[in-house]
Amino acid sequence: MTVNATLPVALHANNLESYIHSVNQMPMLTQEEEVSLADKLQKHNDVEAARQLVLSHLRVVVSIARSYSGYGLQQADLIQEGNIGLMKAVKRFDPNRGVRLFSFAVHWIKAEIHEFILKNWRLVRVATTKSQRKLFFNLRSMKTGFSALTPKEANDIAEQLGVKPEEVLEMEMRLNGQDISIEPLETDHEDAVAPIAYLADDENEPTKQLENRAVALLQGEGLMSALDKLDPRSRHIVESRWLSDDSGATLHELAAEYGVSAERIRQIEVKALQKMKQELVLLAS
Template identity: 60%
Template sequence: MSQALSFPLPSAVGSIDQYIQAVNRIPLLTEREEVDLATRLRDEGDVEAARKLVMSHLRLVVAIARGYLGYGLPHADLIQEGNIGLMKAVKRFDPTRGVRLVSFAMHWIKAEIHEYILKNWRLVKIATTKAQRKLFFNLRGLKQDTGALNRDQVQSIALQLGVKPEEVVEMETRLSGRDIQLEGGSDDDDERFAPIAYLPDPHAEPSEVLEQAQLSRLQDEGLSEALASLDDRSRNIVKRRWLAEGDSATLHELAAEYGVSAERIRQIEAKAMQKMRGLLVAA
């Protein structure tokens, strides 16, 4: 049986280069050893067997993660996500299928790395559908240079990937773009030209301002005319109940002032408000 765990754990090293050197020193398992360990894990839930299977394939994760360095994400993070995929593969590996773990695990490792890249490559997720994800991870390799695609190249890539030409163009635009900070930094010049400075204020748009001013004027004029149509008592009740600058008068206070019941004040108020409402609607 291989002594894969006789080496120091890679997690104990201090740098990514030391980690890579450490995992590359871990011996590979023979097919017989791999089957025995996988069988113990499946039948007995042997955690030590699972650890040996994972440890012996850490170099595979490093090799796969190296192929995704062009996306500008930390190599260590790519390896970490790939290791998660490797552990998922080990948990699901069936030694009776006649397939080596290295072949089975590649799908799970790449799937975790892909998901990590899509979530972290941009602030805004750029690939959500299956076709978009396929484009995202294949477009770079199919482009012949770093310049923009011409029409023939777009058609060729679309044909190879089985997608629409306009989808190729859209993904190339997303890939060539970059995140822009909405607000400027601490530098005054940066803040002056930050995107947030160009966002329109809907309340400051000239036509909106004029419309609101005209509406306010019409409402004020209409309210004055509606109040003028009331008798003195009704007008006073409405003003003190609804238009007072300080605390509004209560029904009982007005009732005491006019020598009537609070219910009577409520009826006068309701009738006055109904009349004013009709005048304002007509206006």
């Protein structure tokens, strides 16, 4: 019997049981039906044939996904990823090799679920190489207790999986490690210090860097540009009062130099500084 029904329930976390019940009601295909549908898909790109092949094997995905329930991830997400693997398997399935779709699809379903777990189980990836992946998905089941592995146990597991004992111990440490929130949690007490407090580098923070560059510009090129806007007497007074390597000239010393009162020198200085400030504001904007 071919699968002519459509899946009545969409896959969501809140209706998982209804979804599982629905896929278990889908009839399995006979080998003859499977070969016929796969042949239509291969030769004629028959979308309906592909749909029937997928629907009839959704229960396989559910069964496989349930075996990965110990990683703290939503069962619905695992099934969804497994379904992607099933669709990839259907697309590549060749019935002429004498293998049933069930056996062929298992590899693709597990591969997608494995990839999803490795990407989402922790913020930091715990397994990237082939040997690390093998350890990740077998170490838990091969441990006999909750205590740390002894050297002998690590050697035994390494020998069975064809990896080094130190790789076994490193993976055990990664599996037992915990993710730490970089920012304070709502449940933390007032005195709790989160990593963000001591990992942040205020001096290299982007806005701080922009501010430092702006200050450097104003103190260098900006200052010279502002001085260039002054007349020679005003510039000499400002430089003598504020930019001298010595302690700076007094108002009376400059008054004697120009033959005017100290009050007049002060007025020229104030006007010059205001003009420079306006120029610096324009440069900073």
